[in-house]
Amino acid sequence: MKIPASFLLLCGLTLVPGSPVTAFETPADRKARIVASTQDFGAAEPHEHLQGGSGTNRSRFDRNAFSLPSAALSFEERGDFFLGNGVFDRAWVVAPSSTLASDGLGPLFNARSCQGCHVKDGRGHPPAPGDGNMVSMLFSLSDAHGNPDPVYGLQFQDQAVPGMAAEGKVRVRYRPVPFTYPDGTTVMLRKPVYTPDAALSDGVALNPRIAPPMIGLGLFEAIPEAAILAHADPADADGDGISGRAHWLAGAGGRVLGRFGWKATEGTIRDQSAVAFHNDMGLSTSLFPAPHGDCTAAQTACRGAIHGDENDGPEVTDDLLDLVTFYAANLAVPARRDVDDRDVLAGKELFYKARCTACHVPKFATAADAPRERRNQLIWPYSDFLLHDMGAGLADATPTGGAEAAEWRTPPLWGIGLTEVVNGHTFFLHDGRARSLEEAILWHGGEALTARDTFAAFRAEERAKILRFLESL
Incomplete structure (x- = not known):
C-alpha cells in the first residue's frame, strides 16, 4: 500500500x-x-x-x-570548513621542528599533505610511462590472503625523510589492448605493467590506486x-x-558497512582520514597511535627515527583530525x-x-x-x-x-x-x-x-x- x-x-x-x-x-x-x-x-x-x-x-x-x-553550511560551520581546509593543505615537516603543530612527517611517506594526492580535491593520475614519480598515485601491498608485505608493510612508500632511504620507486609501462566494436571501429586500450626497483616479499604484489x-x-x-x-x-x-x-568491516561497536575507498575498505570519513594520515604521511592519530606510520618490525631504522608526538600524544591531534573530517564531509x-x-x-x-x-x-x-x-x-x-x-x-x-x-x-x-x-x-x-x-x-x-x-x-x-x-x- x-x-x-x-x-x-x-x-x-x-x-x-x-x-x-x-x-x-x-x-x-x-x-x-x-x-x-x-x-x-x-x-x-x-x-x-x-x-x-x-x-x-x-x-x-x-x-x-x-x-x-x-x-x-551555516556561517559558523563555514569557519570550521576553512580551518579544516588549512589542515588538509598543510605541508607536514620532519621532526624535530620549531613548527611543533606540523612536525612528525614519515619517516616513510607518499605525500607531505592531503592536498598532495587529492590535488584541487579532485582525481589523481598515474605517472607518465617510464617515470617513477607517483605524485597522486600509490601502491598497496598484499599477498594472496590479503596480508601486507612483512618488510614493506601495507603500502609502498616512495619518499623518506632526510638520512633515510625510501622503499623504492615504481615505473609503469603500458601494453596495448585493442577493442573492436561490432561496427568494425577499433579503439586501442592500454593495460599497465608495473616494475618496482625493490624486491617485494614472496607472493606480495603491487596494487595501484589513484586518489579519488x-x-x-x-x-x-x-x-x-x-x-x-x-x-x-x-x-x-x-x-x-x-x-x-x-x-x-570490523568496528568498535560491531560490524560497519564499508562506504569509502576503491574497495569500500573504510566505513567513515574519520576512519578514512586517519588511515591516510597513517599510511600516506606516516602521521599518528588517536585511531592509529603508532608514531612511525607503516614501518614494519623489519624496518629498524624507520622505527628508531625521531617522531613528532610530544608528550606521547598523537602527531595529528583529535582537534585536527575532526577539522579534516568536517572539511572532507562538506x-x-x-x-x-x-x-x-x-x-x-x-x-x-x-x-x-x-x-x-x-x-x-x-x-x-x-x-x-x-x-x-x-x-x-x-x-x-x-x-x-x-x-x-x-x-x-x-x-x-x-x-x-x-x-x-x-x-x-x-x-x-x-x-x-x-x-x-x-x-x-x-x-x-x-x-x-x-x-x-x-x-x-x-x-x-x-x-x-x-x-x-x-x-x-x-x-x-x-x-x-x-x-x-x-x-x-
Whole structure:
C-alpha cells in the first residue's frame, strides 16, 4: 500500500520525487523500482541538476569546482570548513621542528599533505610511462590472503625523510589492448605493467590506486544503511547477473558497512582520514597511535627515527583530525550542466537502457537523523556503494582485506564531467589506465560485461550521446 504523504510529512520524512514510498516491499522489489524509477526521458527530473542536494555548488565550474563548501553550511560551520581546509593543505615537516603543530612527517611517506594526492580535491593520475614519480598515485601491498608485505608493510612508500632511504620507486609501462566494436571501429586500450626497483616479499604484489575525488563524502555517510543494502544481491537471486555485496568491516561497536575507498575498505570519513594520515604521511592519530606510520618490525631504522608526538600524544591531534573530517564531509558537489540538452537526455535514456544504473544507482535520499546540513536530501551520486566483480581485466594482483582482487566498489559518477577542468586530465579507473570515459566503459567486465557489450552494440552516435550524458554529471 502507498503511505499517505501527509503521514510522511508529520513524521518529518522527505518524499523523493519519482520514487514513491511503499510499505511491505521486498528488497528485490525496491531495488527494481528504484533502478527503473525514471520513465520519462523527455525532460530533466525535478531537482536533478542539484545532484548534491541543497548543498550543491551552483556557481563555480572552473578549476576550483571541487573545493567549495557545501551551500547548506551555516556561517559558523563555514569557519570550521576553512580551518579544516588549512589542515588538509598543510605541508607536514620532519621532526624535530620549531613548527611543533606540523612536525612528525614519515619517516616513510607518499605525500607531505592531503592536498598532495587529492590535488584541487579532485582525481589523481598515474605517472607518465617510464617515470617513477607517483605524485597522486600509490601502491598497496598484499599477498594472496590479503596480508601486507612483512618488510614493506601495507603500502609502498616512495619518499623518506632526510638520512633515510625510501622503499623504492615504481615505473609503469603500458601494453596495448585493442577493442573492436561490432561496427568494425577499433579503439586501442592500454593495460599497465608495473616494475618496482625493490624486491617485494614472496607472493606480495603491487596494487595501484589513484586518489579519488573528495566531493560529496558526507552525503555518502548520510545515506541510510538499509537504502544501500536494498541493492545488495550477493547470490544474484534475481538472476540478472549482477550480485553486488556489502563490504562489512570490523568496528568498535560491531560490524560497519564499508562506504569509502576503491574497495569500500573504510566505513567513515574519520576512519578514512586517519588511515591516510597513517599510511600516506606516516602521521599518528588517536585511531592509529603508532608514531612511525607503516614501518614494519623489519624496518629498524624507520622505527628508531625521531617522531613528532610530544608528550606521547598523537602527531595529528583529535582537534585536527575532526577539522579534516568536517572539511572532507562538506565539500560541495557541483551542479549538473545541460540537464535539458536533447543529446544529454538521449544519452541518459541509453545509459538506463544499457542497465548501467543497476550498479551506478542514480539517486538516494539521505537520512532524517543525519547532520543538519545533510539530512533529508535527494542526491544523485550514481553509485550503489557495493562491491562488484569487474572481471579479470580490471582485477588487482591480490585481494585487499575482505575484498577479492576483482571486486570494486561502484565509483560515484557525479562530478566526473569536470575532471579535465579541475585536474587537467581525463585518466579514469582505479589506476588511471583509461584515457577517456569511453575507454573506462570498455574496460568493464564481470558483472558489468553485459552493460559494456550493450554500449558497444549501440551506433557510434548513440555511444557519443552516452558520453555526453556522463560529461554533464
